[in-house]
Amino acid sequence: MDIRVTIDGRPVDATLNDSPPARDFAELLPLTLELEDFHQAEKVVDLSSGLSTSGGPEGAAPRAGDVGYYAPWGQLVLYYRDVPYADGIIILGRLADDRDIGQLATASKVTVDAVR
Template identity: 60%
Template structure:
């Protein structure tokens, strides 16, 4: 499923993967979220509810451009740098080329289908 993230007048396209978690995340859209920086690697925000993670891998090694859910905290993570493998990271999809750079400093984002 293709989605669109908009911040400060910039549009970033992304594609969600075909996982149950990504489909459940898509059911939350549209969303407008306030983002904060985490470890100079990702932009994070709380979600209104946690997407289901049944059948998801127990861990992932997120790359710059990945859109993910961090199950232990219940937040969305938009990676603008590569990160080490971590338990509880569920990759939901991928930003189009250049999207990670656009979102690296975003403070507010609207995500919609």
């Protein structure tokens, strides 16, 4: 599924994968989210409801540009730097253009919409 992540007013295309957690996330859209920085590598925000972890991996090693879900804390995660493998991370999708990744480092707010 194609989505648009608007980072501090600038639209960025992204794609969700076809997994149960990604489909659950798509059902929550549209969302406007206030972001917090975590370890100078990712932006996180608590989701109002948890996503399915059915069929998801035990963990992942996200790359910059990945959109993920940290299941233990119920957080959406936007990665702007590569992160080592950690249990509980499920990759939901990816930003379409690597040139947009740098915007995440200073982002404080995003809007996520489905592209129809």
